[in-house]
Amino acid sequence: MGDVIATYQVYARPGSLEKKAEDIALGLTIGSWTALPLLEQKQLLKHKGRVTALQEFYDDEHPNRFGEVRCEISIAYPTYNFTFDIPAILTTVFGKLSLDGEVKLLNLEFDNEDLSRFPGPKFGIKNIRSKLNIQDRPLLMSIFKGIIGRDIHFLREQLRDQAMGGVDIVKDDEILFDVNISFEDRIIAGKEILDEVYEKTGKRTLYAVNLSGRTMDLVDKAKHASELGADALLFNVHTYGLDMLQTLAENNEVQLPIMAHPAYSGAYTSSNFYGVAPDLLLGNLTRLAGADFSLFPSPYGSVAMEKEKTLAIARQLTEENGLNQAFPVPSAGIHPGLVPLLYHDFGNDCIINAGGGVHGHPEGAAAGVRAFRQAIDHVIQQNTHRATKAQELEAALAKWGGTS
Amino acid sequence: MGDVIATYQVYARPGSLEKKAEDIALGLTIGSWTALPLLEQKQLLKHKGRVTALQEFYDDEHPNRFGEVRCEISIAYPTYNFTFDIPAILTTVFGKLSLDGEVKLLNLEFDNEDLSRFPGPKFGIKNIRSKLNIQDRPLLMSIFKGIIGRDIHFLREQLRDQAMGGVDIVKDDEILFDVNISFEDRIIAGKEILDEVYEKTGKRTLYAVNLSGRTMDLVDKAKHASELGADALLFNVHTYGLDMLQTLAENNEVQLPIMAHPAYSGAYTSSNFYGVAPDLLLGNLTRLAGADFSLFPSPYGSVAMEKEKTLAIARQLTEENGLNQAFPVPSAGIHPGLVPLLYHDFGNDCIINAGGGVHGHPEGAAAGVRAFRQAIDHVIQQNTHRATKAQELEAALAKWGGTS
Numbered sequence: 053m054g055d056v057i058a059t060y061q062v063y064a065r066p067g068s069l070e071k072k073a074e075d076i077a078l079g080l081t082i083g084s085w086t087a088l089p090l091l092e093q094k095q096l097l098k099h100k101g102r103v104t105a106l107q108e109f110y111d112d113e114h115p116n117r118f119g120e121v122r123c124e125i126s127i128a129y130p131t132y133n134f135t136f137d138i139p140a141i142l143t144t145v146f147g148k149l150s151l152d153g154e155v156k157l158l159n160l161e162f163d164n165e166d167l168s169r170f171p172g173p174k175f176g177i178k179n180i181r182s183k184l185n186i187q188d189r190p191l192l193m194s195i196f197k198g199i200i201g202r203d204i205h206f207l208r209e210q211l212r213d214q215a216m217g218g219v220d221i222v223k224d225d226e227i228l229f230d231v232n233i234s235f236e237d238r239i240i241a242g243k244e245i246l247d248e249v250y251e252k253t254g255k256r257t258l259y260a261v262n263l264s265g266r267t268m269d270l271v272d273k274a275k276h277a278s279e280l281g282a283d284a285l286l287f288n289v290h291t292y293g294l295d296m297l298q299t300l301a302e303n304n305e306v307q308l309p310i311m312a313h314p315a316y317s318g319a320y321t322s323s324n325f326y327g328v329a330p331d332l333l334l335g336n337l338t339r340l341a342g343a344d345f346s347l348f349p350s351p352y353g354s355v356a357m358e359k360e361k362t363l364a365i366a367r368q369l370t371e372e373n374g375l376n377q378a379f380p381v382p383s384a385g386i387h388p389g390l391v392p393l394l395y396h397d398f399g400n401d402c403i404i405n406a407g408g409g410v411h412g413h414p415e416g417a418a419a420g421v422r423a424f425r426q427a428i429d430h431v432i433q434q435n436t437h438r439a440t441k442a443q444e445l446e447a448a449l450a451k452w453g454g455t456s
Numbered sequence: 457m458g459d460v461i462a463t464y465q466v467y468a469r470p471g472s473l474e475k476k477a478e479d480i481a482l483g484l485t486i487g488s489w490t491a492l493p494l495l496e497q498k499q500l501l502k503h504k505g506r507v508t509a510l511q512e513f514y515d516d517e518h519p520n521r522f523g524e525v526r527c528e529i530s531i532a533y534p535t536y537n538f539t540f541d542i543p544a545i546l547t548t549v550f551g552k553l554s555l556d557g558e559v560k561l562l563n564l565e566f567d568n569e570d571l572s573r574f575p576g577p578k579f580g581i582k583n584i585r586s587k588l589n590i591q592d593r594p595l596l597m598s599i600f601k602g603i604i605g606r607d608i609h610f611l612r613e614q615l616r617d618q619a620m621g622g623v624d625i626v627k628d629d630e631i632l633f634d635v636n637i638s639f640e641d642r643i644i645a646g647k648e649i650l651d652e653v654y655e656k657t658g659k660r661t662l663y664a665v666n667l668s669g670r671t672m673d674l675v676d677k678a679k680h681a682s683e684l685g686a687d688a689l690l691f692n693v694h695t696y697g698l699d700m701l702q703t704l705a706e707n708n709e710v711q712l713p714i715m716a717h718p719a720y721s722g723a724y725t726s727s728n729f730y731g732v733a734p735d736l737l738l739g740n741l742t743r744l745a746g747a748d749f750s751l752f753p754s755p756y757g758s759v760a761m762e763k764e765k766t767l768a769i770a771r772q773l774t775e776e777n778g779l780n781q782a783f784p785v786p787s788a789g790i791h792p793g794l795v796p797l798l799y800h801d802f803g804n805d806c807i808i809n810a811g812g813g814v815h816g817h818p819e820g821a822a823a824g825v826r827a828f829r830q831a832i833d834h835v836i837q838q839n840t841h842r843a844t845k846a847q848e849l850e851a852a853l854a855k856w857g858g859t860s
Contacts, residue, residue, distance in 0.1 A: 080631060081604055081631075082602060082604050082605055083601055083602035083604070084602060095605065096604075096605045098605070099604050099605035132605070132635065133604050133605070133631070133633070133635065134631070134633045134635065135633045135634055135635060135668065135669055137668075137669060137670050138695070139668065139669075139671075139692060139695035139696055140633045140668055140669075140695075142695045142719075142720050143630055143631060143668075143692045143695050143719045143720060144631050146720055146723065147630055147631060147692065147695075147717075147719030147720055148630070148631075148719060148759065148788075149722075150719070150720050150721065150722030150723040150726070151718060151721065151722030151725075151726070151753050151759050151761070151788075152722070152759045153759075154726075157723070197487055198486060198487035198488060200485055200486050200487070200500075200503050200537050201486055201499065201500045201502070201503035201536070201537070226547055226551055226552070227484060227485075227537070227538070227547060227548050227551060227552075229537070229538045229539045229544045230539055231536065231537065231538065231539060264539065264541075264543065264544055264547075265539055265541060265543075265544075266541050266699060266703065267543075267671065267697065267699045267700050267703055268675070268703055271672070288543060288547045288551065291542070291543035291544075291546045291547050291551075291697060291699075292543055292696075292697045292699065292700075293671065293695060293696045293697040293700070295670060295671045295695075295696065296671050296696075296697070299670065299671055299672055313551075314555060315546075315547045315551030315552060315554070316546050316547060316550055316551055316554050317554065317555065318553075318554030318555030318556070318730065319550065319554040319561070319724040319730065319731040319732050320723040320724040320731060321555075322554070322555070322558075322727070322729075322730040322731070323726070323727035323729065323730045323731070325726075325727065326722065326723065326726035326727045326730075326731075327723040327724060327726070327727070327730075327731070328723050349555050355552065355555050355556045355557075357555070384552075384555075
């Protein structure tokens with residue numbers, strides 16, 4: 053049994069940090085220490101939280117409203133104290149503490165043995181690339197648009213258009229639930245259309261269907277999707293909790309890659325003073341819990357996240373930790389002109405994901421997909437000095453701008 | 457089918473609010489409107505989000521860092537668009553939007569028919585009062601202290617001490633998981649001790665045991681607790697999601713009151729600019745999803761919340777809405793000297809909840825409980841002009857101060 057090391061940003065008056073950190077380490081484990089008899093100290097030592105690092109940032113640009121200094125502290129929590137599940141870990145390291153003033157949870161570190169207790173991505177970047185037989189470029193994903201209130205014919209047409217353009221993955225909108233068109237019907241229609249396109253073009257497109265509904269129905273629905281031959285699941289992780297993602301990832305009858313959507317996560321990642329760091333939530337924990345893809349706002353689009361934060365998310369999703377790698381999916385407001393920037397930031401192992409930037413193409417969604425594929429090819433070719441431009445891409449650049 | 461009306465705090469430049477609100481209403485429902493052919497507008501009308509209120513606060517004390525004005529907007533989302541579960545509702549009204557700059561979800565309103573689709577508290581204030589046969593005063597709850605790493609004998613002794621003092625409810629620490637002492641053993645030991653105390657004193661104390669572990673095990677564990685004759689469940693709702701609370705509340709084989717702990721909730725309620733309002737999360741939604749008790753930081757203790765916010769939580773837990781009422785439990789750093797303030801703020805229908813303020817009493821936990829019971833009696837008697845003070849209360853006031 054080892055420790056889970058949690059790193060926090062806190063604010064403290066100069067000189068008070070050590071006591072503050074010690075109070076947290078004790079308060080979230082055995083409660084008190086110096087008042088205990090020696091014998092009890094001996095018995096409880098292996099349960100005691102320990103401060104492992106302290107740092108004060110005197111040159112900080114963001115003092116809080118009390119003029120306190122920004123600090124980072126790390127505390128080791130013995131895994132003896134909890135069952136090894138994400139709810140117990142989060143309750144221990146950030147349960148009560150999340151309510152205790154300006155404190156933000158920045159990271160969680162596990163030793164190698166504990167890391168191996170998480171499932172991680174069942175497929176990961178490598179197996180998803182094999183499934184699609186694409187090794188040497190970022191993947192392209194597009195999203196259904198304006199599908200709320202529409203029927204299955206509308207969905208079929210949109211899916212066909214996107215697939216005919218040569219997109220790698222199409223995902224449901226995260227706000228599409230099983231009302232007008234059932235989960236099962238979407239999977240069946242998706243399979244039919246995408247097989248038909250494959251027959252015509254030889255290009256395989258995957259469809260990520262939104263897994264939604266009541267918690268206790270999710271596993272059965274996911275198994276059923278797997279049986280029906282679905283390609284992948286989209287999942288709004290943060291309205292259910294990370295443990296539910298882990299449950300799906302661990303289930304051997306759910307043989308589908310899982311795409312974690314960041315819906316609702318902004319409620320606790322957006323503040324500079326409170327909540328959870330985006331790279332911890334959408335990077336580290338999302339990967340540990342078993343997502344094969346993690347969506348997050350790109351630094352460029354309509355819903356933007358600071359570049360440094362997005363790079364940190366991508367790093368947590370892909371750096372070596374013994375588990376499969378998950379695909380970073382920088383999203384929202386992406387158009388073909390942004391492809392060179394995304395490629396520069398996130399490299400080959402990322403997914404270019406667009407909705408309006410596909411459907412809003414002057415010549416329609418299929419052309420929108422082709423423009424993106426051309427932009428991707430172009431940026432790869434630029435790297436290999438074989439750059440060419442193409443018609444749909446030129447039209448997209450004329451509309452949205454950009455340097456591809 | 458009706459609407460769910462979501463109210464948000466946003467920041468906007470003067471004059472830009474109406475467009476901003478309309479963009480949200482469309483973006484989170486059908487996507488676009490004016491560009492649609494009339495026939496399609498007609499078909500999609502019942503799915504369209506509608507702005508129902510706009511308010512700009514020019515005299516606002518909290519402009520954001522861009523100097524934008526604080527505003528409140530309300531948007532009606534047709535329930536046609538989603539399955540009626542909390543994850544779908546939260547994803548619709550605050551999924552993508554939670555990531556889109558300074559926007560805070562303040563409230564959700566449902567029409568009466570939709571309200572009745574939520575379970576609400578299975579027992580509620582009335583039935584919990586009947587269980588304990590106490591009608592005319594706030595209840596008193598105490599918490600185990602320093603229980604991490606200890607064995608069942610330590611737990612039994614602490615429980616006996618607290619119960620002998622005459623406490624109404626004892627709850628597990630939220631960071632006590634099923635490691636050293638199993639869930640089942642705690643329930644069995646609790647029942648034995650509390651029956652024994654009841655034999656001696658005629659006073660019935662309830663024990664709320666922490667329900668924890670993997671999501672898919674919770675229902676079976678809760679049923680088993682019910683079979684074993686447990687009194688109540690403590691549940692760290694926010695590390696699992698509100699739908700799991702609802703699942704437990706709806707299960708007829710789980711015949712136990714549920715106490716919602718706010719662990720981890722501070723991650724999304726603490727910022728003034730982002731996340732979810734505390735009264736929505738810990739009041740409204742916690743009650744709808746079926747908690748019989750909701751804990752939150754009191755305005756006075758070691759982990760404090762602004763008084764206005766705590767009163768709003770209590771209001772949401774108790775105001776008439778057709779569902780049972782849930783007990784407000786203002787918590788953290790409560791000592792007997794705070795009882796008059798808590799009684800003034802929260803009235804008769806609340807729970808006085810203390811850990812250190814019970815165990816830290818100079819004469820021990822039983823005396824600590826008696827001091828609280830005396831403080832409660834005293835404040836009730838003051839209202840009826842029969843005030844008397846008593847020994848343990850005097851000792852507590854001498855240690856912690858206060859006016860009881």
